[in-house]
Amino acid sequence: MSISNEHPYMSVTAASNDAHTENGIRRDYTGLREDAALIKTAGLTAWFGSMQALKGIDINIAAGKVTAIIGPSGCGKSTFIRCLNRMHEVVPGARVEGSIFYREHNVYAPNVNPVMLRRQIGMVFQKPNPFPMMSIKENVLAGLPLQGKNTTNRDEIAERALRQAALWDEVKDVLDKPGSSISGGQQQRLCIARALAIEPEILLMDEPCSALDPIATAKIEDLIHTLRQTITIIIVTHNMQQAARVSDYTAFFYMGELVEYSDTDTMFRAPHNSRTEDYITGRFG
Amino acid sequence: MKTHEADIFRKRSLTERWIAAVLFTCAAVSIVVTAGIIAVLLFETMDFFGRVSLSDFFLDTQWTPLFADKHFGIWPLMAGTMLTTLFAMLTALPLGLSIAIFLSEYAPERIRRFLKPIIEILAGIPTVVYGYFALTFMTPLLQKFIPDLAGFNSLGPGIVMGIMITPIVASLSEDAIYSVPASLREGALALGSTRLRALRHVILPTAFSGIAASFILGLSRAVGETMIVAIAAGQQPVLTLDPRVPIETMTAYIVQVSLGDTPHGTLEYSTIFAVGSMLFVITLTFNLIALYLKKKIQRGVL
Numbered sequence: 187m188s189i190s191n192e193h194p195y196m197s198v199t200a201a202s203n204d205a206h207t208e209n210g211i212r213r214d215y216t217g218l219r220e221d222a223a224l225i226k227t228a229g230l231t232a233w234f235g236s237m238q239a240l241k242g243i244d245i246n247i248a249a250g251k252v253t254a255i256i257g258p259s260g261c262g263k264s265t266f267i268r269c270l271n272r273m274h275e276v277v278p279g280a281r282v283e284g285s286i287f288y289r290e291h292n293v294y295a296p297n298v299n300p301v302m303l304r305r306q307i308g309m310v311f312q313k314p315n316p317f318p319m320m321s322i323k324e325n326v327l328a329g330l331p332l333q334g335k336n337t338t339n340r341d342e343i344a345e346r347a348l349r350q351a352a353l354w355d356e357v358k359d360v361l362d363k364p365g366s367s368i369s370g371g372q373q374q375r376l377c378i379a380r381a382l383a384i385e386p387e388i389l390l391m392d393e394p395c396s397a398l399d400p401i402a403t404a405k406i407e408d409l410i411h412t413l414r415q416t417i418t419i420i421i422v423t424h425n426m427q428q429a430a431r432v433s434d435y436t437a438f439f440y441m442g443e444l445v446e447y448s449d450t451d452t453m454f455r456a457p458h459n460s461r462t463e464d465y466i467t468g469r470f471g
Numbered sequence: 472m473k474t475h476e477a478d479i480f481r482k483r484s485l486t487e488r489w490i491a492a493v494l495f496t497c498a499a500v501s502i503v504v505t506a507g508i509i510a511v512l513l514f515e516t517m518d519f520f521g522r523v524s525l526s527d528f529f530l531d532t533q534w535t536p537l538f539a540d541k542h543f544g545i546w547p548l549m550a551g552t553m554l555t556t557l558f559a560m561l562t563a564l565p566l567g568l569s570i571a572i573f574l575s576e577y578a579p580e581r582i583r584r585f586l587k588p589i590i591e592i593l594a595g596i597p598t599v600v601y602g603y604f605a606l607t608f609m610t611p612l613l614q615k616f617i618p619d620l621a622g623f624n625s626l627g628p629g630i631v632m633g634i635m636i637t638p639i640v641a642s643l644s645e646d647a648i649y650s651v652p653a654s655l656r657e658g659a660l661a662l663g664s665t666r667l668r669a670l671r672h673v674i675l676p677t678a679f680s681g682i683a684a685s686f687i688l689g690l691s692r693a694v695g696e697t698m699i700v701a702i703a704a705g706q707q708p709v710l711t712l713d714p715r716v717p718i719e720t721m722t723a724y725i726v727q728v729s730l731g732d733t734p735h736g737t738l739e740y741s742t743i744f745a746v747g748s749m750l751f752v753i754t755l756t757f758n759l760i761a762l763y764l765k766k767k768i769q770r771g772v773l
Contacts, residue, residue, distance in 0.1 A: 276660060278580060305663030315654040319676040331672045332664035377658070384662060 218435075218447065224249035224388065224418055225270060229284035232265050232274055239265040241442040242284065247435075252410060252419045254433035254450065256426055258465065262442040263422045264312075267390045270420065271307040272300035288388075305333060308386035312393040314373035316365030316380075322357050325365035325376055329384035343383055350416075351379035352409050371402025378409065382417075389413070391421040395428065407432050426466050430454050438462045512751060515744035522738055528745065534708040534724075536742045537733070547708035548746060551718035554625040555632060555700050558714065559693040562633025564686060567640025571682075574641070575648040576670060587645070594638040602702030605631035610703065623705030623717035632699050636689040643688065647681020648674060684764035691757035695750060697722035721746050 220226060223246035232240040239262045247253050255263040268274040269282055272293060286293040293303060316325045326344045330337055337343065344361070348354040353375040357368065365376055374394055381389060391410075395403040410419060410432045423429050429436050429450065436453040438446045438461075446453065446462040457463045464470055520528070523543045531544025570590060574583050610627035614620045620627075651674050659669035675682070705717025706727050719727070725743045733739045 271661065273657065273661060276657060301660075301663055301665050303663075304661055309661040311654060311658065311661075313654055315652070315658040317655060317658065317673050317677070319673075319679070328659070328672070329662040329664075332659055332662045332668050334665075334668060380658075380662065 218246060218449075219248075220246050222246070222248050224289065225420075226287040227269075227284065228287075230266070230269060230286060231283040232262070232269055233279075233281050234265075234277065235279040239442055240269070243439075243444050245437060245444055245447060247418070247420060249418050250414070251434040252414050252421065252432055253435045253437065254429035255420065255422045255437050255439060256424070256429045256465075257439035257445075258470065259424065261439040263439045264392050266439065267309075267392055267420055267422055270388075271304045271309055271390060272298075273304070273309060275300070305329075305384055306386055307388045307390060308381035308384060309390040310374070310377050310381055310392065310394050313397050314370055314377050316373050316376050318364065318366050320365055321362045322365050322368065322376060323361040326379045326383050328380055333384065347379040347383035348376075350382045350413065351375045352405065352412070353379055369402070371398050371405060374398060374402070374406060375409065378406075382413075386417070388418045388420065391419060393422050393424060396424065403428070426454070438465060440465070509751075512744055512748050515741055516748040519738070519741040519745040522741075523745075532710050534719075536739050537728075537731075541738075543742065543745075544710075545721075545746070545749060547710040548719060548721045548724055549749075550710050550712065551625065551700075551704065551708065551720040552694055552722070554712065554714060554718060555629040555696075555704060555720055556690065556693040558626055558629025559632035559636055559696075560686070560690060562630050563636040563640045563689050563693075566633070567637045567685070567689070568644055568682065570637070570641035571644035571648055571685075572670065574645045576666065576674070587642070590638050590641055592638075593635075594642075596635070598635065598696065598698035599702070601631050601635050602628070602699040605699055605703035617715060620715045621705070621717050623703060623707075624715050625700075625704050625718050626714040628699045628703040629714070631703070632693055632696050635696070635699065636692050639692060640685045640689045643685030644678070644682045647678040647685065650681070651677045680764040680767045684761040687757050687761040687764070691754045691761070694757070695722065695754050697726060701726045721750050725750075 225245075225247040227243050227245050230240055230243040230245075231238065241262075243262075243266060255266060257263045265274060270286060270288075270293070274280050274282055282294060284294075288303070288307070291298060316322075317328055320328060323340075323344050326347050327340055329335075330340070330343075345354060345358075348357065353372060356372060357376075360367075365373065368376065374397075378389075378394070395406050398406065407428065410421065413419060414434075421429075421432065433450045436448065436450045437444055438453065438457075438459075440461055446457060446459045448458070453462070454466060457466060527543050528545055531542050532546055533542035533544050534547040535542045574586060578586065605628040606622075609631050610620065610622060610624060613627055613630075617626075655673055655677060656669060659673040660666070664672070700720045701723040704720060704723060706719050706723060707717045708719040708724065709716070711718065725746055728740065728743045
């Protein structure tokens, strides 16, 4: 699959033209528009065995933006992003119906190689998962051998990815120590660096801070703010403040359905749906 | 009605204390017996080395304690054991590891749950059956490809011994690979890796100590295995690395003397304790290494 690195939909002017002011609330509908979407799903349905985790999700995800997926445990938010890079099917008994378009390609078309797709759509998991037998540097560069690539400028790639992940200054003197020897927050940034080193167009983050303390969480959030300039991010979080802080758009999932989707400001200031309001005001979840 | 306070001060019942005592005795017996075996082995071995010097034992290249011209060089027996062990491991490693990789990475859960017990049944076949399998099937089969293979040789029994150890290697390696956290497997796949590369670069290295432990336990089984080699490898202690000719392993020698008419208490008879001690030291070393590696995986990884 050859996908150019241009972002045809990522023009700044297009985004700013879509920002409307309504009753003093800034509204931006770029992410909701089909023509501005980098990912579009249609009737996306997912199962684990006989348990249906997603019930027909239609959503457009904007290029060059941060989209947060929120919702209570078991609402299908993790399943949703795992469908986007076809990691859902790695679990035995899991299956998917409906379609996901990444640019013009149907991700679930029979001729799509999920291995190649995952090189475009990287992923960071809930629990930091550095490879225990590898050093910090080998962890950052793990994508190279795993993709069968042999590159000469390894140092350069490692440094760039670690700088992008705001980890370079903390680990530059201990690059040969095991990846598991650093703190949990550092390990998670190491995993982000590892995902960035293969230069994906989209980064999926599945509750990346749920195993971290508040300080480590703040660092990851700062990092998301920096990364949004170069990469499209879709982040699953159960932390509503986090969604409000880091994202441009927020989607609220409940019981496998997409209940509400709008720009983050609207979502948190004036939700349309009463279930969304109940959730974000803490009445359930 | 009895009060609850009265209950908590009641003594543990006599039966319970009796059962604890009986169980403790059973546990103690196994330790005492092991200690006894080691003591006898050590005592008899000291007696042997009182009559035969260490240099004769370790430097001589002939092993002829049962003949008039006696030599006590351990190396012919060592060479026999090493040869059969080598062929066993050359068989068991690739076979066992392949089975382990298939079961843990590729087989659907249903097939895994069905196949694993079957493979473990292989480990329950009496070794005497394997011995005759080597003598009457494997060696004649190999003779079709290697015409000058003798009826007793180290190759055939070595391979059969490998088949015997394969379940140990497969089962323990499979445990090690299966216990690699799914998060690492997913981490590798999410980086755009094929399953094979994930296996090679992440999963096998992570499971390495467990796989190594399974190899070493298999090795220790091969070194100590007796029946197969006693039946099919011959009883000729010659210092050779030729897999086609009859040899004698350390274990087969012990069988030969124990079953033969060598009188107790003689120098000839005490040789088996010296050889037994050697075996004991070798297998103990391997088992300790395997134990260390297993502990390492229990601590490590997660």
